Amino acid sequence: MDILSSSIEQSTDLLNQNENINQEINISVKNEIKKKVTGSEAVIMSLLEEGIQTIFGYPGGAIMPIYDALYGFQDQVNHILVRHEQGAIHAAQGFARASGKTGVCFATSGPGATNLVTGIADAQIDSTPIVCITGQVSSHLLGTDAFQETDIISISMPITKWSYQVTNAEEIPRIIAKAFYIAASGRPGPVLIDITKDAQNQIIDFEYKKCDKIRSYHPYPIASDQDIERAAELINNSTKPLLLFGHGVIIANAQEELKTFVEKAGIPSAWTIMGLSALDTDHPLNVGMLGMHGNYGPNIKTNECDLLIAVGMRFDDRVTGDLNRYANQAKVIHIEIDPSEINKNIHADVAIISDAKIALKKLIPKINPNNHNEWLEEFKKCSQIEYDKVNKNELYPEKGELKMAEVVRKISERTNGKAIVVTDVGQHQMIAMRYYNYKKPRSNITSGGFGTMGFALPAAIGAKMACPEREVVAFIGDGGFQMTLQELGTIFQYKPKVKIVILNNNFLGMVRQWQQLFFEKRYSFTTMVNPDFIAIARGFSIQSAKVTERENLDAEIEKMFSTDEAYLLEVVVEKEDNVFPMVPSGESVSNIRLS
Amino acid sequence: MGKSLYTDNSNSETMRNFTISILSENSIGMLHSITIIFTRRKINIESINASDSEVPGVYRYTIVIKTIRSTAEKVVKQIEKLIDVLSSFLYEEDQVHYQEFSLYKISKKVLVAHPEIEKITSEHGAKIMLTEPEYEFVIFEKTGHRESNRKLLNELQPYGVSEFVSSGRIAVSKSKRETTTLMEQLENSKCNVIEA
Structure with missing residues (x-):
């Protein structure tokens, strides 16, 4: 007994000793990690500390050190190479809106940074948490009109929740921690961190601490x-x-x-x-x-x-x-x-x-x-009035050209109201929201406050990457589609299984509707002579189909959803259809028109 | 026809001066991020002054704008929303003690030719600033409200004022609030994370 217990004690001691040694090794390994990384590596390591696994971006001269660091972290972080920086930020917005997490995008200095501007403004007005990281020319070149230099901090000031220029890499972990805290807390919004190239290359000791307090910022007011x-x-x-x-x-x-x-x-x-x-x-x-x-x-x-x-x-x-x-x-x-x-x-x-x-x-x-x-x-009575005068004919037309609302209704039925619906801006946007039967939260992703045409295609890519298990349907007008259709290239490369529905009326429909109602039908530059969208999809090897007749609609919708990859469905709809009801701009909500 | 969002309020309110006092962190670009809030609403800044505050590391901006009360309130809230702004206060004219500081540069030859200038300046409480003896000008300095400093300028102008410059308004509130207490409240605020 004694011998046995003492031997157990001994072995426990040994184990403890080993554990202590292991702990020491771990500590020294950690200390090793803490030491000596480049500013660029610090950027990626900070993002990993924040749990970021997806980045949308586009490289260029002033952000090359960060991209070089990214090359070494490919097993831990998924970078999506978009086709235009506007695509990167809208994709990050779609990602954020679908997941509730902060979206991240990278862009280079100058034109890379300015191409983000529309999306930053969009994210600001629609309270979307985004962290944008832009490369900047080396600090000694700031203010000298260097190649691809622009003052993105000043440009983005009115449209970001916070922005900061890093010229010393020592600041990187602290500033990125602050950026994520600000972007996501309280009323969320976009944050821009501009990092000069010399800071990207500077060697620092890396240590990360999440931010949960800024004395001048109180994101969660407590109601009395x-x-x-x-x-x-x-x-x-x-x-x-x-x-x-x-x-x-x-x-x-x-x-x-x-x-x-x-x-x-x-x-x-x-x-x-x-x-x-x-x-x-x-x-x-x-x-x-x-x-x-x-x-x-x-x-x-x-x-x-x-x-x-x-x-x-x-x-x-x-x-x-x-x-x-x-x-x-x-x-x-x-x-x-x-x-x-x-x-x-x-x-x-x-x-x-x-x-x-x-x-x-x-x-x-x-x-x-x-x-x-x-x-x-009383609301039910109003609904009935609206249904009889507007919705019924929109949803169940028996003759005439296809209507946007019936397409939305059929897709709503086919997806059981459970898809993430991404919309662009204009008539189709209003129709999709009015007639899709939403049955799950976080299912509506749209450019609400800013009304950014071109939002939907990249945002749908981001949404699908955030929620690959959910069906993602993007309703887009023929106008908006042509603003960011280059992102079909991103779909081609990364194969997110988004379903793109172009509701094509060969018009900038909402503007045309206003011209009809308020500008005596003077259709000033709203007619669109459109390209062959199917041929474009084919060019990107994306399966597609075009519907012009009502009798083919069901079958084509079915085919789109039973195809286990990205799909583009063009539906040619009534050219001069109007969205009603409508409260004319500047009028009282009581003056809502049903026709 | 669309109406301005604030039409209704402006009818019932008069345009007047407001003093906005802002405490902020001393960060680069702070001034720009504050002023663009006025630019956005096309509000002209009547005067602006940036200085240290009584709390080390905390900056104080004093801005005077002419607008209506409701707009001023909205602007102040939007300023307070800036991440690096610690606090922002809106004051009516009777809620602050305020002054501007002005300098008037006049040639010594003019002064010799018109000895009554010294009488005028002393009546206005202006003092002669010490300069090098060989300097060809005399500089008067005066502290007062904008109108009174401007009045002295008007009276001196017929004689020839070589240069005139005035500071922005600086103001202290009549309230009993202590900035250090405010800072403690901000530091100890529980509004940084969501309630459990």
């Missing part, structure tokens, strides 16, 4: 209990409440809380285009889309409700129409994380400055179970 109480009181006393939900619900991942909240209080709920998919389209309390091409009910009822509860939305002019005639009769509760949005466009009687999820969680126990069946019935 008093405001929560006041809001609950208004909600409990309201007989005609209307809830408006926006992107803030999706960013906060508050879909469940929103559902619990509206179901408990029985509140009719309408969405902004950025809030779409936070609540299922066919949920009984989902009364539809707000704004210019939104549904009849939520628009006219905005001016009849007694309480507006705005959750994570910012009263954009496309939602409100004429502010002087917007919900004057109603009290307003504004739940919003960004204090600068409070009272910006609409006066809030109660402002709850908070993350939407936290605010809803606090409100749920304070609101009384209720239903507003009579009030909800």
Whole structure:
């Protein structure tokens, strides 16, 4: 016994010793790693520390050291070579919007950086977390008009949440940590880090610490209990409440809380285009889309409700129409994380400055179970009016040319409302949002605030890379498609299985619609003489088909979804179709037109 | 016809001066990121001053704009949203003690020819700034509100003012708030991460 136990003790000691030795080795290995990397390696290692596995980018002179470092990390990080830097940032946006994670893109100095600008502005207005890393000429050349030098920091200042120029590689880990914290926290947004070439080549000791605090930045304001109480009181006393939900619900991942909240209080709920998919389209309390091409009910009822509860939305002019005639009769509760949005466009009687999820969680126990069946019935009547006058003929036309809405309906049915729907900008965008039957959150990716044509194709690539297990359908107009169609090359190279649906009316349809309605049909430069889209797809070895007749539509949609690779479907639709309902620009939401 | 977003408010509010006081980190490009917020709304900056604050490492910008109250409030919130801005305050004219500092350069020959100039300047409380004895000019310095400094200029101009320059407004608030207390609040804020 004694001998045995002592031998066990001995061996345990030995084990412990070994462990200690191993630990020492580990520590020394770690110290080894800590030492001596280039600024470029530090960039990639920092991204890995942030859990980044996908980067969209395009190399060039001033970012070559970073690309050289990337070459050594190919087993750990997936770099997608896009065909234009605008494609890189839109893809990063699509990635971020589909996954909720921060999108990353690389570009070189000068034109590489300026090509990002449209996407940066888009990400800023649509609160999308993006970290852009741009190469810059060496620090001794700054300000000298060196080859491919541009002052991207100044250019991007009004359209980024934060930007910083690194000229000393020692700063790289700290600045990248700060960039990710800023991009993703609070109201998310794009951050740009510009790194001079000499900093990329400089040797530093690498050590990474995530950022979770900046003394001048307070991304998660805490609402006062008093405001929560006041809001609950208004909600409990309201007989005609209307809830408006926006992107803030999706960013906060508050879909469940929103559902619990509206179901408990029985509140009719309408969405902004950025809030779409936070609540299922066919949920009984989902009364539809707000704004210019939104549904009849939520628009006219905005001016009849007694309480507006705005959750994570910012009263954009496309939602409100004429502010002087917007919900004057109603009290307003504004739940919003960004204090600068409070009272910006609409006066809030109660402002709850908070993350939407936290605010809803606090409100749920304070609101009384209720239903507003009579009030909800009024929305149903409006829906019926709209259906009879507009939707029915859009969704189920029996004769005439194909309509965008019937294509969207059929694709919605084929995908069971569970695809990620990426849209470009224009008529098809409004139609897709109006008629796709969304059944999953984070399923709507669009350029909402900025209205960037050319957004959809690269954004769909990014979305598919973020969620390869989900069906990704991009609805794109013939105009927008031609703005970024070079990204078919990216699809050819990396084979993301995106389904591209071109709704081709051979017009810049939305502008043409305005010309028809407000410019006496003077169709000034909106007619498009289009190329052969099928031949273009063939050039990129992407399977494709063109539909012109109604009787072929089902079969071609089926073929697209049963093809296990990327696919381009061109559907030739009615040339001079209009999107209705419509609140004409600058008019009151009450003046919504059905025809 | 589209109406301006702020039409309604401007009718009920008058254009007047506001002083905006901003505390920020001392980072490169800060001034630019602040001023473009005014540019975006086409608001002219009446005066601007950048200086140290009483807290080491913290910068203070003092900006005067002429606009309506609601616009000023929105602008201040957008400034406060800048990552490196610690805090931003909006003041009406009666909520601050403020001054501008002006220099008036006049040739010694003019001064000799018009001895009444010294009477005018002393009436306005301007003082003679010390310069090298061989210097051919006299420099008067005056501290006051813009209007009074401007009034002295107007009175001196008939004699010939070689150069005139004035600082931007500098202002301290009448509030009892201490910047150090504010800094402590910012440092200890729990708003950096989401509530559990």
